[in-house]
Structures are given as structure tokens and as C-alpha cells.
Amino acid sequence: MEPLIELENVYIEIEGVPILSDICFTINRPELLLVLGPNGAGKTTLLKLIVGILKPSSGSVRVLGKDPYRDRSIRRLIGYTPQRERIDPRMPMLVRDVILMGRLLSKTPPRIITYEDEEEALDIARRLGVDKLWSEPYSHLSSGQQQKVLIARALASRPKILLLDEPFSAIDSPSIKDIIDMIREEYSKDVCIIVVLHDATPLIEYATKILLLNRRLIAYGDVEDTLDEKLLEETYMRPVHFYTRNGVKFMGGMDSHA
Ligand SMILES: Nc1ncnc2c1ncn2[C@@H]1O[C@H](COP(=O)(O)OP(=O)(O)OP(=O)(O)O)[C@@H](O)[C@H]1O
Numbered sequence: 001m002e003p004l005i006e007l008e009n010v011y012i013e014i015e016g017v018p019i020l021s022d023i024c025f026t027i028n029r030p031e032l033l034l035v036l037g038p039n040g041a042g043k044t045t046l047l048k049l050i051v052g053i054l055k056p057s058s059g060s061v062r063v064l065g066k067d068p069y070r071d072r073s074i075r076r077l078i079g080y081t082p083q084r085e086r087i088d089p090r091m092p093m094l095v096r097d098v099i100l101m102g103r104l105l106s107k108t109p110p111r112i113i114t115y116e117d118e119e120e121a122l123d124i125a126r127r128l129g130v131d132k133l134w135s136e137p138y139s140h141l142s143s144g145q146q147q148k149v150l151i152a153r154a155l156a157s158r159p160k161i162l163l164l165d166e167p168f169s170a171i172d173s174p175s176i177k178d179i180i181d182m183i184r185e186e187y188s189k190d191v192c193i194i195v196v197l198h199d200a201t202p203l204i205e206y207a208t209k210i211l212l213l214n215r216r217l218i219a220y221g222d223v224e225d226t227l228d229e230k231l232l233e234e235t236y237m238r239p240v241h242f243y244t245r246n247g248v249k250f251m252g253g254m255d256s257h258a
């Protein structure tokens with residue numbers, strides 16, 4: 001079996017500035033991977049390399065054995081929720097249209113939305129608590145609501161690989177729970193999920209792998225091996241530790257990032 005994702009000696013510079021160097025890791029089976037690192041660490045850049053929005057300056061990125069930058073067909077297998085995405089407010093798109101766009105783009109031509117597609121998309125909207133907004137203009141939504149709709153759009157494409165960039169920013173606690181439930185359910189269906197976070201707290205107990213990033217790969221591996229105080233301090237450039245309260249693990253020392 002081909003690895004799901006494989007990065008070899010990836011180096012990328014943007015406008016002559018090195019952003020990520022020497023990134024090597026392989027994901028062989030579906031994981032629930034958390035990518036952790038401070039602001040500016042290159043987390044979003046890493047996801048964009050995997051989706052094929054950016055191409056490495058040197059080294060190679062492979063998704064299911066293919067180069068995602070060159071091979072557009074691979075995009076259909078990846079669901080991606082960007083950290084920030086602005087849909088032009090003059091575009092008269094309803095929430096329904098945005099979510100169904102995910103379904104549509106994952107199809108091969110002729111791309112036709114069926115009754116089943118609509119039912120499935122509505123079900124996803126329900127799971128994320130945005131079904132009541134189905135017929136609302138997307139541009140009228142709050143940023144938290146928009147974020148949930150974009151996650152629903154990524155899910156509607158029935159991805160094999162789901163990439164979520166800071167999915168909890170601007171999200172209230174009940175909705176965080178909806179998103180965590182969704183992530184766990186998709187992972188149980190063998191979807192490989194990569195979540196970028198600067199604070200691992202909400203997902204730490206469910207993660208199967210951790211990647212620590214700060215312009216280079218500091219660690220990639222099992223949770224027990226990577227959540228090491230020394231490695232975390234190297235990543236965040238300040239003391240970071242985990243503590244347990246009422247049986248729940250929290251990441252401490254992150255306050256100034258909140
Ligand atoms: N298009 C671009 N042009 C110039 N510099 C860029 C561009 N995109 C990213 N960078 C730079 O690359 C670095 C990494 O950015 P990236 O967005 O990947 O970090 P991040 O870890 O996602 O940060 P955050 O936690 O703030 O989202 C930053 O210093 C940023 O300024």
C-alpha cells in the first residue's frame with residue numbers, strides 16, 4: 001500500500017524567504033494528527049503543500065503516491081478547511097450552495113446535484129448545527145457560523161483526507177463539541193484527519209499522532225513521545241506543559257496566544 005501522505009526533504013521559500021526546511025514524514029494509515037506550533041511556524045503553509053495550493057521549492061510532497069500540485073485529481077480526495085477564507089460578499093451564495101459546492105467539486109463531470117447529495121449535505125449541516133441556516137446568504141453569517149459551514153463543505157466532498165486549519169477559532173464551546181464529535185466519527189470511518197492547532201487542548205485525548213513544527217519539523221510521532229516538555233519548549237520557544245484537571249488534559253503556558 002502506498003503511503004497516504006509522504007513529505008521528503010521539503011523546503012519552501014516564499015518571495016526569497018525560507019518558510020519551511022527539511023520536512024520529512026510519512027503517514028501510512030489514517031491518523032488523527034495534530035500539527036502544533038506557534039504563530040508563524042509554517043502550519044498553514046504545510047497544509048497548503050499537502051493540498052497542492054503551494055509547491056515545494058525543493059523536495060517532494062506525495063499524496064496517495066501523486067504530486068498534489070501537478071495532479072489535480074488528487075484534490076478530489078482531500079477536504080480542506082482553510083484558516084481564513086473570504087467568499088466575496090457580493091456573491092449571492094446561500095449556505096446550501098457553499099456546502100453543496102464541496103459535493104459538486106468531488107464529482108467527475110457531468111457534475112449534477114442529486115436529491116441524495118442534497119440530503120447528505122443537509123445531514124452534515126445538521127451534525128455541525130448549521131442546518132437552520134441552510135437558506136441564509138453565506139455573507140450574513142457570523143465568522144463562527146461561516147467556519148462551521150466551511151467545515152461542512154469539506155466534509156460534503158467525502159474526503160479520504162481531511163485537513164482543518166484552526167477549526168476552533170471563533171467557535172463557541174457547544175459547537176467545538178459538535179466539531180470534535182464529527183472529527184472522531186470521520187476518523188472511525190478511516191478518514192485521515194490533520195488538524196492544525198496552536199493549543200492542542202480540545203483534541204489531545206483523541207489524537208493518534210502529533211507533529212511539532214516551527215519552521216522545521218521538531219518532532220513527529222506518537223502522543224507520549226512528542227508531548228515532551230523539552231520538545232514543546234523547543235517548538236514554542238517558551239515553557240509549555242500539560243496538566244490534568246478532572247481527568248481532562250490541558251496544555252499550559254499558551255495564554256499569550258489565546
Ligand atoms: N504568501 C506569503 N508571502 C510572504 N510570506 C508568507 C506568505 N505566506 C506565509 N508567509 C510567511 O510564512 C511564515 C509562516 O506562515 P504560516 O501562515 O504558514 O504560519 P502559521 O503557523 O500557520 O501561523 P498562524 O498560527 O499565525 O496561523 C510566516 O512568517 C508568514 O509571514
Ligand SMILES: [Mg+2]
Nearest residue numbers: 043044045083
Ligand atoms: Mg496558520
